Amino acid sequence: MTMRYGQRHELEVEAARRVERHYGVAAHRVVDIDLRAFGGSALTSDVPVPKDRPLTDMAGEIPVTYVPARNTIFLSFALAWAEVLGVGDIFIGVTAVDYSGYPDCRPEYIGAYERMANLATKAAVEGRQRVRIHTPLIRMTKAEIIRRGLELGVDYTMTLTCYDPAPDGLACGRCDACLLRRRGFAENGVPDPTRYRTI
């Protein structure tokens, strides 16, 4: 499931479609969610995306790229679709290491979401389908995530990380997301195939 939530660019939806085609995903829904109606984030408004923040600062204040209740909304749509499909396993790629300090990426949040979900749905309450929120990346550094992907044969040219790419797809190279990705590749001693605007 991919969310078109009013983010600054459609490029991550295109990246999700590349992944879908490459792996022959059985079902892929692109859900429209208008978070621009609320604003409150650099990712869904005209507030500039911060650039060149020292990586050491990212453990501090939660930055303006935080989107209010974003993962809660995403997981809630996934919960609805999972129940309709008759499945209980939901996967989300949040990480609480090498990240920007977003509260809705932390294990304690995910645990609380899972407890709530098991009281929310008919399938769970009737005992037919327990909900599990899987977060395989949550305790991995970016370097570890990239290494695991390389082991699994991930083609990283299909992926997109930048918060603020140019319309032609070039990554900015300077937002938190780019800086963390670049460091992750560097720590593995592997070239990052991303095309960056700046070096």
Next chain:
Amino acid sequence: MTMRYGQRHELEVEAARRVERHYGVAAHRVVDIDLRAFGGSALTSDVPVPKDRPLTDMAGEIPVTYVPARNTIFLSFALAWAEVLGVGDIFIGVTAVDYSGYPDCRPEYIGAYERMANLATKAAVEGRQRVRIHTPLIRMTKAEIIRRGLELGVDYTMTLTCYDPAPDGLACGRCDACLLRRRGFAENGVPDPTRYRTI
């Protein structure tokens, strides 16, 4: 906040706008959420809405009018807007008495949602704004809710209850929601101003 979520009719959005105008609501957002994309409910698909169910049956099986994860999605949008507005008080009119047994109307679900919400948002985690989910009607019977509304001067002609109204606004009079409303008025010995298709 009103949700246009793919329900069978737009009449409840119109009813919300009447309430907005009448009380001069400071801000009212109508959010589009396409739950029809998932289906799984008589309220968001072509599955017929059950009619003439005995009121005593409603404590039993959860009926097909259940919409997967609906209140979880609704509350998550409210959580986002509340955080942008800088407020922590969210009100939802669920009731767990005289109801259709929906899991996401029960106090234990609401409590779990509130705990999750306080781990989800930047405002809560930074200690600036605790989230409270208020459910003033949750332990009241329909008769009690109607009585309280009459005391407060609610004009019940502005409200809509039916799951399956005709396009001209006439209520069916036979779905769970109509049956519970009608009994609530009857128990108060007060005429229900709703215009019903059937008597």
